[in-house]
Amino acid sequence: MEKEIRNNINQIINEFAGFDDWMDKYNLLIEMGKSVPVIEPQYKTKSNLISGCQSRVWLQAKYDGGKVYFAADSDAVITKGIVSLLIRVFNGMTPDEILNADLDFIDEIGLKDHLSPTRSNGLTSMIKQMKLYAMAFKVKEKAGEKE
Amino acid sequence: MPFDINKIRKHFPILEEKINNNSLIYFDNAATSQKPLQVIERIIDYYKKENCNIHRGVHTLSQKATRAFEETRVKVKEFINAESSHEVVFTKGTTESINLVANSLGEKLLQEGDEVLVSAMEHHSNLVPWQMVCKKKKAHMKVIPFNDKGEIILEVFKPLLNSRTKILALSHISNALGTINPVKEMIAMAHEKDIPVLIDGAQAAAHIEIDVQALDCDFYCFSGHKMYAPMGSGVLFGKQEFLEMMEPYQGGGEMVDTVTFEETTYNELPFKFEAGTPNVESILGMGAAIDFVREYDLHEIRKHEEELLKYGTEALSRIEGLKIYGTAKEKSGIISFLLDGIHPYDAGTILDQLGIEVRTGHHCAQPVMDRYLIPGTVRVSFAIYNTMKEIDKLVGGLDTVKKMLG
Numbered sequence: 001m002e003k004e005i006r007n008n009i010n011q012i013i014n015e016f017a018g019f020d021d022w023m024d025k026y027n028l029l030i031e032m033g034k035s036v037p038v039i040e041p042q043y044k045t046k047s048n049l050i051s052g053c054q055s056r057v058w059l060q061a062k063y064d065g066g067k068v069y070f071a072a073d074s075d076a077v078i079t080k081g082i083v084s085l086l087i088r089v090f091n092g093m094t095p096d097e098i099l100n101a102d103l104d105f106i107d108e109i110g111l112k113d114h115l116s117p118t119r120s121n122g123l124t125s126m127i128k129q130m131k132l133y134a135m136a137f138k139v140k141e142k143a144g145e146k147e
Numbered sequence: 148m149p150f151d152i153n154k155i156r157k158h159f160p161i162l163e164e165k166i167n168n169n170s171l172i173y174f175d176n177a178a179t180s181q182k183p184l185q186v187i188e189r190i191i192d193y194y195k196k197e198n199c200n201i202h203r204g205v206h207t208l209s210q211k212a213t214r215a216f217e218e219t220r221v222k223v224k225e226f227i228n229a230e231s232s233h234e235v236v237f238t239k240g241t242t243e244s245i246n247l248v249a250n251s252l253g254e255k256l257l258q259e260g261d262e263v264l265v266s267a268m269e270h271h272s273n274l275v276p277w278q279m280v281c282k283k284k285k286a287h288m289k290v291i292p293f294n295d296k297g298e299i300i301l302e303v304f305k306p307l308l309n310s311r312t313k314i315l316a317l318s319h320i321s322n323a324l325g326t327i328n329p330v331k332e333m334i335a336m337a338h339e340k341d342i343p344v345l346i347d348g349a350q351a352a353a354h355i356e357i358d359v360q361a362l363d364c365d366f367y368c369f370s371g372h373k374m375y376a377p378m379g380s381g382v383l384f385g386k387q388e389f390l391e392m393m394e395p396y397q398g399g400g401e402m403v404d405t406v407t408f409e410e411t412t413y414n415e416l417p418f419k420f421e422a423g424t425p426n427v428e429s430i431l432g433m434g435a436a437i438d439f440v441r442e443y444d445l446h447e448i449r450k451h452e453e454e455l456l457k458y459g460t461e462a463l464s465r466i467e468g469l470k471i472y473g474t475a476k477e478k479s480g481i482i483s484f485l486l487d488g489i490h491p492y493d494a495g496t497i498l499d500q501l502g503i504e505v506r507t508g509h510h511c512a513q514p515v516m517d518r519y520l521i522p523g524t525v526r527v528s529f530a531i532y533n534t535m536k537e538i539d540k541l542v543g544g545l546d547t548v549k550k551m552l553g
Contacts, residue, residue: 022167022500023500054508055522076493077490078492078493079490
């Protein structure tokens with residue numbers, strides 16, 4: 001995995017490692033959700049909605065200088081925490097870095113029993129959507145190069 | 148058997164399990180119930196001593212398994228007070244039962260412009276099959292509304308029954324709101340206009356008494372797995388006159404009488420609707436579940452669940468900012484609610500950490516959620532083994548939820 005992504009992941013793992021109690025871990029996750037780059041209201045559209053989550057999650061991405069930047073929101077605070085973790089890992093990475101990323105870190109932060117990728121928490125759908133954005137930007141850029 | 152809750156709980160080994168280091172509190176019975184040892188052992192016994200394909204074999208094992216299978220059909224007949232056991236068709240669950248009727252009866256009765264009448268509180272499995280057949284036959288689906296309490300509005304229902312109405316499909320108990328619908332009255336009203344009625348009894352079986360003759364319904368569907376029986380066991384009761392006129396829904400072995408390349412004649416009832424090898428162990432397990440329910444007496448079970456409903460409703464109502472959805476006068480042991488400003492997913496996630504298993508979301512009844520303009524609810528649903536002490540723990544759990552998320 002690319003070094004920068006690994007660093008981001010390690011940083012998150014360290015933050016969670018400070019807490020043994022599940023309640024503290026969840027409180028941290030909820031706090032992290034509050035710092036997620038918030039999606040502008042006009043982008044809270046149906047097309048930016050990630051399907052397959054029990055709560056609503058909007059995810060938007062922009063491509064700037066070869067790097068991808070995400071913004072998101074959710075009506076559930078734990079879900080917002082989850083998407084904020086992913087954004088912290090991926091923000092400012094290149095499409096290739098995002099596409100090649102291995103995402104076992106959820107296990108490593110000690111939330112494995114709580115946040116396994118399921119349909120209801122939407123973790124799988126979120127990662128898939130982020131990788132799709134990366135793929136789209138990559139394809140678009142390649143098409144641009146050809147022109 | 149006297150209704151001794153401690154003794155009853157001992158029948159359910161899963162209740163000893165720990166969830167996130169807490170004792171399991173299982174409040175998701177409307178999704179599926181836990182299974183008593185009697186049912187689990189019935190499955191094991193079948194595979195140890197009786198396993199064989201049924202109906203066709205001449206050998207001892209096959210005859211033994213066939214007898215056990217057909218004895219269960221008689222048990223089901225008695226359980227729902229059907230007139231005859233050949234009116235009992237085994238399926239894999241309520242969904243399959245409804246799909247069978249939607250296809251076979253829908254095919255027979257529906258013409259372009261006809262109407263199928265459902266209520267606004269149906270589970271998706273009593274909506275989507277009808278939508279599919281309506282689309283195919285260019286028929287329309289009409290919807291009976293319910294009021295804020297979650298009660299069907301009978302004054303609106305009556306004029307919806309007209310000469311174009313070919314089928315009424317209605318839940319006995321709403322899975323999202325807990326309302327017990329006045330099905331007997333509604334069936335009588337539909338029959339006045341010769342409209343056949345299907346009742347989705349998924350939430351009723353093993354909670355309230357089912358008497359298909361007293362109800363006079365034309366079809367009654369339920370699943371075994373919500374009534375202490377294994378997954379993959381289900382029942383379609385159909386009045387003989389309807390089952391006889393309907394064509395089979397699926398083709399295969401067992402459902403035929405004679406087969407040539409030119410033509411096939413179908414087996415008699417109920418076998419013409421049971422193509423292929425059935426889920427024998429699950430059906431036998433359902434027989435054991437019926438024995439279990441009978442042993443503890445359905446009236447006593449209902450009394451217990453009504454007490455839980457009353458206690459739970461009162462306890463939850465005392466929580467500030469909690470709103471219960473579904474406050475019908477006639478209710479079964481289901482409480483759907485929301486905490487002010489807290490998403491049901493968040494509440495369910497925290498409760499799970501405390502070992503309290505509830506259901507969150509739209510409960511496969513999205514139109515119900517749309518009716519109240521909410522994304523979903525937290526739902527607790529009771530069964531024979533639940534206790535008031537568990538409800539107290541839920542109240543404590545909701546306090547934690549509010550502290551963390553409020």
